[in-house]
Amino acid sequence: MGLPESMTYKYDRYPYVILTPIGKMNKQIRSIGHKFERGLLSRINDAIADQVNHRSLKLDRLQRYLTVEGNTALPISYLKDDVINPYLIRPELFLWTQHPKEHGLPYNKEFLYDTNVTQLSSKGLEHHLAQVMDDYFFLAEIAEHPKQYWFNKIAESFHQHPIVQLAHWKRDVIEAVETMNQSALLSQLRYPEEVARWRDRIDTVMRPFRALPRLWLTQQKEMCRHEKQLHFNSRSRSISCRCEVCDLTVFYHLDNDCVTLQEEYNFERTSKRITTIEQQFNDIAQKNTTILNQIQELTRMKGNLRPAKSVLDESVRVARQIERYKEGESVLASYPLLEMHDQLTCSAFPTKRSPSVLVWLSNVHLCDVGMLKQLSIWRNHMDGQVHANADTLLKELQARLDEVEYTDEDIIIEIKGHELSYAYVQQVLDLIHYYGTDYPAHTLVQVLAGKSTNKLRRLKLHEIRWFGLLSDWPSKHIQHLFNQLERQGWLMKQRKGYSISAFAEEVL
CATH class of the missing domain: 1.10.10.10 (Winged helix-like DNA-binding domain superfamily/Winged helix DNA-binding domain)
Incomplete structure (x- = not known):
């Protein structure tokens, strides 16, 4: 970090500034220029002196940051032909960066202020230098810790944000709301006008949580693994952390050791809304006990078929092979036991029932909601002979496959x-x-x-x-x-x- 010692020039007439060349292959300053350059250096030096004296600024931290000594407080850069660069260097140029002696400081507009100091009045120059000095002192404070330290502070504070903590606490409910909003099961529920009103409220309720990328919520005290940009604001004494991939910016405030979001939400209102929308869905579900019982029955059926699973899996494979030979014929549909096993295999049911019907139902994934209407047919095939019936079915299908398989002459x-x-x-x-x-x-x-x-x-x-x-x-x-x-x-x-x-x- 700081200025390469071999590229700094100190003049006793300007004790508060250090001169340095800037620009590719611009490695030295032969002279400080003529009357105009000397006058500008005097104005800048005097303005910095006033800042240091009137604000009682301690220069130790800043000088460690720039690797300079004495009363030096600010670098002034020279272009080729010994002309002062009218745009002051931003302190970010030196942050966690070692500049090689052989190339000189890079002339990059990203690291230059956009104010031309040669066109400022005395008042304007004083105001501009006050802001520049604040930026340098703030970055000097930041530089006392490595970049990863600040990423860790931002991550820890992010997970302490009230809305983020609420997202962790209500994670299962939040995920359940999003899942059920897209679930085909909603079309099977009675009282569709209540379901429609519930869905209408979702965008408002979920807005604060949708603003938080999933990758930032995966683990406590961590953020996503994407590359991030840090920007520094000395006025608010904050660091903005931006992830372009996740499209999220958070602001870490040093003095309060906390993070704020681009858009803040009322915690009490957000908490009340997520609790209310869960209860509203549970109330709707209690009016649909028939469907809830059907899902539990499907769960039991899948468990009862488990002992015959390997035989039924082989039967499905043979049936699909027959369908390849006899294009257009649905073999599975002609065997209810086989169709039932196939659709239940493609479905998922929670192992235990959650106290919240919303959470429980969100973990139900049916291969086809039409399964609910087929229950009356499937019940007839769920008896104590399931395993024996599966063996008989497989033999029948293998015989059918033998009949339809091609011969060499076909x-x-x-x-x-x-x-x-x-x-x-x-x-x-x-x-x-x-x-x-x-x-x-x-x-x-x-x-x-x-x-x-x-x-x-x-x-x-x-x-x-x-x-x-x-x-x-x-x-x-x-x-x-x-x-x-x-x-x-x-x-x-x-x-x-x-x-x-x-x-x-x-x-x-």
Whole structure:
């Protein structure tokens, strides 16, 4: 930190300033200039002296910050040709930064005040220097601790903010409100006009909490891990901390050791609102005991199916494979036990019931709200023979799969009068498996068509066993074949060429 000693110039006539060159490769000051520069230095030096004397300023901390001695209180920079830089250097230029001697101070407008001191009256210069001195003293105080120290102070104070503490305390309710606001279960509740009024209040109630990014609330005494910018205000003695990714700015006040937000909210009103909206939803839920009981029944059903889970999972896999062969036929829908298991597997239910119905219901995730209407059908399949029924079902599905599986002679694709049997499809898929992502589609087309081009010979693709497999097909039809295999779910288009699908791997 501070000014490189080799680049500072001290003159007895101006004891309160230290001169330094600024600008790329501007490493020295040959002279302090002519009458104009001397007069300006005198005005600045006298104005600083008045500040120091009238305000009884102690320069020790500031001098440690700038690494200077004597009465020095402020750096004045010179441009090339020994011309005073009319814009004073901001103290942020020296904060937690070591400037190399070989390059000089950088001329960066971000670290310069935007006031031209050569155009100020005596009163204006006095006012400007008072603000500059305040900034330097404030930054000198900040510099006594490393940057991480201030990040830690900001994080700790942020989590002590009343609204943030309320967000921690009511985290489960806040998350439940946001979840239920988007839940399809709301459409199943009776008294929709009450539900609509509840939803209308949400934006107002949740506004203070939505202003707090989730990543800032994940752990106590921590903020998000994104890069942040710090800005300093000597008048309010505060540090603003900005995260562009989270779009949040907080202000840490040194004297009070506290954080304020860009927009402050009344704690009592915010606390009352979140409590009220929770109670309002719970009141609505108590008028919908039928749905609550149905959800509890679904929870019990899922638990009762758990002993047969592995058998039912295999049954679902076989059923979906049959559906691949018999396109357009829903096999799952014809087996209520299987459909029930599939939808319950895709659903989530809380392990224990919360005292707040809002919180409990927000942790219920149904695969489809239509499940509630199917309960009357599903009940008939929940008996003591579930495991035996699952075994019988799996055997039946495996028998159906055997019936629909392709034989090598089955014609499964036809393009413009050209038929392709399952055996040939298997060979095409083998080609894709080994070479599909290595070469573009047009190269694979040439291989199947048996086009002995220079490129294929150079790559030795004319020697592989798939070369000329579809030599009696026009090349354009082979490309259509790839498109058809992709549409039927056998292939997947890649950035370069194709790969075979998970379904194709299962079938083959």
